[in-house]
Amino acid sequence: MSGLEAFLHMGGYGAYVWSSYGLAAVVLIVNVVLPRRAERATLRRLARREALGESHDTTS
Amino acid sequence: MNFAFLHKYAALMHCYRLSRALTPWLAGASVLLFAWGLVGGLLLAPADYQQGDSFRIMYVHVPAAWMSMFVYMAMAVAGGVALIWKLKIAEIVSRACAPLGASFTFLALVTGSIWGKPMWGTWWVWDARLTSELILLFLYLGVIALHGALDDRRAGARAGAVLALIGVVNIPIIHYSVEWWSTLHQGSTVTKFAKPSIHIDMLIPLLVMISAFQCYFAWTLLVRMRSEILAYDRNASWVRELSREHGA
Numbered sequence: 425m426s427g428l429e430a431f432l433h434m435g436g437y438g439a440y441v442w443s444s445y446g447l448a449a450v451v452l453i454v455n456v457v458l459p460r461r462a463e464r465a466t467l468r469r470l471a472r473r474e475a476l477g478e479s480h481d482t483t484s
Numbered sequence: 485m486n487f488a489f490l491h492k493y494a495a496l497m498h499c500y501r502l503s504r505a506l507t508p509w510l511a512g513a514s515v516l517l518f519a520w521g522l523v524g525g526l527l528l529a530p531a532d533y534q535q536g537d538s539f540r541i542m543y544v545h546v547p548a549a550w551m552s553m554f555v556y557m558a559m560a561v562a563g564g565v566a567l568i569w570k571l572k573i574a575e576i577v578s579r580a581c582a583p584l585g586a587s588f589t590f591l592a593l594v595t596g597s598i599w600g601k602p603m604w605g606t607w608w609v610w611d612a613r614l615t616s617e618l619i620l621l622f623l624y625l626g627v628i629a630l631h632g633a634l635d636d637r638r639a640g641a642r643a644g645a646v647l648a649l650i651g652v653v654n655i656p657i658i659h660y661s662v663e664w665w666s667t668l669h670q671g672s673t674v675t676k677f678a679k680p681s682i683h684i685d686m687l688i689p690l691l692v693m694i695s696a697f698q699c700y701f702a703w704t705l706l707v708r709m710r711s712e713i714l715a716y717d718r719n720a721s722w723v724r725e726l727s728r729e730h731g732a
Contacts (some may be wrong), residue, residue, distance in 0.1 A: 440624040459711060470714065
């Protein structure tokens with residue numbers, strides 16, 4: 425078995441190890457992407473309000 | 485004692501700008517720490533003499549589990565401050581903690597389950613450690629639901645803070661569950677008072693991964709706080725100015 429194959433095989437536990445690390449990567453990345461999108465969406469919504477010339481935003 | 489001076493430092497505009505200034509550094513530090521921890525945990529650490537390579541799941545499972553409790557305490561303390569001193573910034577911290585803590589708890593539960601299958605022969609047992617961690621996830625989901633349940637976000641933050649404070653009872657139960665009840669879950673590997681029961685080559689990547697998760701939490705907490713700050717201060721002149729620049 426080559427070095428890379430052995431690394432991916434993880435002594436027979438490859439499926440368990442890599443699914444754990446993969447899931448962790450997904451959860452950590454989602455928690456960066458979604459809040460940044462939310463901030464941009466909030467700014468866009470507030471920019472639209474400014475463009476419409478509304479004086480007060482009552483939505484929360 | 486007069487806490488009015490705190491309002492000056494709690495001014496949301498300054499917090500927003502501070503978040504903008506700090507997040508690139510925290511992001512960079514997180515990426516470096518994760519890279520170091522992953523190389524150490526997946527390549528450099530030797531396989532465990534009992535668990536083989538499956539023990540490497542520890543490097544995501546233990547930091548996630550540790551953060552699930554740490555973030556809960558941060559959320560509860562911020563919630564307590566919000567209830568007592570009515571500080572908006574404390575409400576915002578408490579609100580921003582909840583989805584992050586829930587994510588760490590979810591990660592701890594699922595990676596624990598994936599680790600449990602080859603080691604214990606089962607995905608799940610209803611023992612004290614696993615059950616109390618599952619209750620922690622439900623507490624987080626309850627707090628998130630309360631945050632969104634009321635039209636007034638300040639009232640929602642206070643409602644969430646009350647549940648967060650009640651749920652603090654669960655934290656020592658999770659921590660001591662492996663000592664109080666007989667359980668499949670192994671005891672602590674690293675404690676403050678005793679020599680860790682782990683080889684130094686395995687321990688260093690674990691400590692690096694824990695710092696990486698801490699740094700990542702600080703980073704994403706600050707990012708999450710920004711949209712909360714904008715929503716809280718949406719009628720303040722600085723937010724209106726910022727949104728005009730954004731729309732232009």
